[in-house]
Amino acid sequence: MASSIENNNEKLTLKSSDGEEFLVEKHVALQSTLLQNMLDSDCSSADVIPLPKIDARTLALVLGYCKKHADASSSKQGELNSFDSEFLKDMDMGALFNLVLAANFMEIKGLLDIAAQKIADTIKDKPHQEVREIFHVENDYTPEEEAAVREENRWAFEGFP
Amino acid sequence: MATENCKEVEVEVVGDQEAPLHGDILEAILSHVPLIDLVPASHVSKSWKSAVFSSLHQSTAATNNKLNQWLIVHKQRVRSPYHTTTHAYDPRSHVWIEITPPPSIGHVSILRSSHSTLLYSLSPSSLSFSSDPLHLTWHHAAPPTTWRSDPVVAAVGRHVIIAGGGCDFEDNPLAVEIYDVESRTWDRTCGSVPANLKDSSSSTWLSIATNNTKLFITEKQSGATHAFEPDTKTWSGPFDLRPDPRICCSVIAFSNGRLILIGLIGDVDGLKGVKMWGVNCDTFECEGLIGEMPLELVAKLKRENSSVCVGGSVVYVYDPEGAEEVIWCELGVGGCRWGSVRCAVAIERNRMDRLVFTCSTVGIEDVEKAMRWGNRRFRPLRW
Numbered sequence: 001m002a003s004s005i006e007n008n009n010e011k012l013t014l015k016s017s018d019g020e021e022f023l024v025e026k027h028v029a030l031q032s033t034l035l036q037n038m039l040d041s042d043c044s045s046a047d048v049i050p051l052p053k054i055d056a057r058t059l060a061l062v063l064g065y066c067k068k069h070a071d072a073s074s075s076k077q078g079e080l081n082s083f084d085s086e087f088l089k090d091m092d093m094g095a096l097f098n099l100v101l102a103a104n105f106m107e108i109k110g111l112l113d114i115a116a117q118k119i120a121d122t123i124k125d126k127p128h129q130e131v132r133e134i135f136h137v138e139n140d141y142t143p144e145e146e147a148a149v150r151e152e153n154r155w156a157f158e159g160f161p
Numbered sequence: 162m163a164t165e166n167c168k169e170v171e172v173e174v175v176g177d178q179e180a181p182l183h184g185d186i187l188e189a190i191l192s193h194v195p196l197i198d199l200v201p202a203s204h205v206s207k208s209w210k211s212a213v214f215s216s217l218h219q220s221t222a223a224t225n226n227k228l229n230q231w232l233i234v235h236k237q238r239v240r241s242p243y244h245t246t247t248h249a250y251d252p253r254s255h256v257w258i259e260i261t262p263p264p265s266i267g268h269v270s271i272l273r274s275s276h277s278t279l280l281y282s283l284s285p286s287s288l289s290f291s292s293d294p295l296h297l298t299w300h301h302a303a304p305p306t307t308w309r310s311d312p313v314v315a316a317v318g319r320h321v322i323i324a325g326g327g328c329d330f331e332d333n334p335l336a337v338e339i340y341d342v343e344s345r346t347w348d349r350t351c352g353s354v355p356a357n358l359k360d361s362s363s364s365t366w367l368s369i370a371t372n373n374t375k376l377f378i379t380e381k382q383s384g385a386t387h388a389f390e391p392d393t394k395t396w397s398g399p400f401d402l403r404p405d406p407r408i409c410c411s412v413i414a415f416s417n418g419r420l421i422l423i424g425l426i427g428d429v430d431g432l433k434g435v436k437m438w439g440v441n442c443d444t445f446e447c448e449g450l451i452g453e454m455p456l457e458l459v460a461k462l463k464r465e466n467s468s469v470c471v472g473g474s475v476v477y478v479y480d481p482e483g484a485e486e487v488i489w490c491e492l493g494v495g496g497c498r499w500g501s502v503r504c505a506v507a508i509e510r511n512r513m514d515r516l517v518f519t520c521s522t523v524g525i526e527d528v529e530k531a532m533r534w535g536n537r538r539f540r541p542l543r544w
Contacts, residue, residue, distance in 0.1 A: 097181045104186050112189065117184075117249030124541070128204040136180060137206045149204040 033107035230472030294521035400445035414471035452497030470520035
C-alpha cells in the first residue's frame with residue numbers, strides 16, 4: 001500500500017515518558033526539527049518513536065500546537081498569533097516549564113519562543129526572592145552577598161512616587 | 162487506534178526540590194527578559210548569574226541580546242525650575258523605561274546634548290557635563306570667559322571644547338576655549354572658529370561628531386564641514402560633505418569609530434529620501450553608500466531637519482522639533498536593518514517642554530551601578 005501518493009497521509013507513532021502512544025500525521029510531526037531529522041534519516045515511520053523526557057499531558061499540548069501550525073501554514077498570521085496567546089493563557093508554571101523543555105527537546109522553534117517569552121514575562125518586575133520561589137532555585141549566595149543585593153533592591157523595587 | 166487527545170493520566174509534575182530550568186533553556190528564557198529585570202534575575206543564584214551573562218552575549222534570529230544602545234531622552238520644561246524627566250528606549254527588549262530621579266543638574270539649568278554621548282549644561286556660573294552611559298556622574302567646571310548663548314560644546318579625549326556662539330558685544334564672539342578634564346583648567350588661547358560658522362546656533366543648525374583626537378562640525382544646510390584638533394589647536398576645512406547635490410540637510414556621527422554622514426534628500430515639496438555614507442576622516446571623501454532609509458520610514462520624518470544619535474552600530478534619526486517617531490538603523494555586516502519606534506515622551510510633551518537626546522551603550526553593569534550607587538529606579542512603560 002505504500003506509495004508516494006500516500007506520503008501526505010503517512011502517520012507516525014510517538015510514545016510519551018509515561019507510556020502513552022500518540023498517532024500523528026507526518027506533516028504535523030514535521031513542525032519538530034528533531035522528528036524531521038529522524039524522518040530524513042533512515043528512521044522508519046513504522047517504528048514507535050519514544051520521547052522519554054515528555055509526559056503525555058505535555059506531549060498532547062505540544063501536538064495540539066503543531067497541528068494548528070501545520071494546518072494553518074497558509075492561513076493568516078493574525079489567527080495563529082491569537083491561537084498562540086490563547087494556548088498559553090492560564091497555564092500554570094509547572095505545565096509551562098514542561099512545555100518549554102519539550103519544545104527545546106523536540107526543537108520546535110515557534111513554541112520554544114512563545115513559551116520562553118511567557119516565562120520571561122513572569123520574571124519581569126519581581127524581586128529575586130520571588131523569582132527564586134517560582135523557579136525552585138536554591139540560593140547559593142552567602143549572607144553577606146545577599147545583604148548587598150537586598151540593599152540594591154530596596155532602590156529597584158520601592159514603589160514609584 | 163491511538164488518539165491525539167490527552168487521556169486522564171497521572172501527570173508527573175516537575176520536581177519541587179530541584180530547579181527545572183537551567184543551561185541553554187534558561188538562557189533562552191533570559192534572552193526574553195528586559196535588561197532592567199536581568200539585574201534582580203542575576204541575584205537569584207550563582208548559576209542564574211552566569212546564565213544571565215552568557216545570554217547577554219548571544220544573538221539569535223529572534224533576539225539580539227547584544228543590541229544595547231539605548232536612546233536616552235530628557236524632557237525639560239523651558240522655564241525655571243526646569244522640571245526634567247528621563248526616559249530611555251532599550252532596543253533589545255523594545256521597551257521604554259522611565260528613569261528616576263532625573264539628573265539633579267536638570268533642576269537648575271538648561272540641558273543640552275552634543276555628539277550623541279555628551280549631556281551638558283552651560284550657565285554664566287558654570288559648565289557641567291556628563292558622558293557616562295546613564296549620566297550618573299557630572300563634572301562641574303568654572304564657566305568659559307566669553308559668554309555664549311548656544312556654542313559648540315564637544316568632548317574630545319580629555320578635553321571639552323567650547324567654540325563660537327558668543328554674543329556680538331563680546332570681544333571675540335568666535336572664541337574657542339578648551340577645558341582639560343584632568344587638570345581641571347581652561348586654556349583660553351585657542352584662536353577662533355572659522356567665520357562661516359558664526360551665524361549658526363549650535364543646537365539647531367550644526368551637527369557635531371567627535372573621536373578621541375578630533376572634533377567635526379557640519380553645517381546641516383550646506384554640508385560644509387570643519388575639523389578641529391585640540392592638541393594642536395588647528396582647524397581644517399571647510400570640506401563639502403554633499404555626495405548627492407539634492408541633499409538639503411547633512412548630519413554626521415561616529416559609529417564604531419567610523420565617521421558617517423546621513424543626508425536628507427528633498428526639495429520644496431518635502432523629504433524624498435535619506436541616505437547614509439561612510440566618510441574618510443582625513444580626505445573627507447564619502448567612501449560609498451552604507452544604506453538607504455525605506456520610503457515608508459522617510460514619510461515619518463516629514464521635515465527637512467533631522468538630528469542623529471549614534472551608539473555603536475545603532476543609528477537613531479529624529480526630527481529635533483517633533484520626534485514623535487524615531488527611526489533606527491542597525492548597521493550590520495550584512496547591511497542595514499531599519500525600523501521605527503514611537504517616542505511617546507515626544508507625543509505627550511507640551512509646547513513648554515524641550516527634548517534632549519543622547520545615546521549610550523548600556524550594559525547590565527551600568528544598570529546595576531545606577532541602582533546600587535546612583536539610587537536610580539527603572540520603570541518599564543507600556544505605551
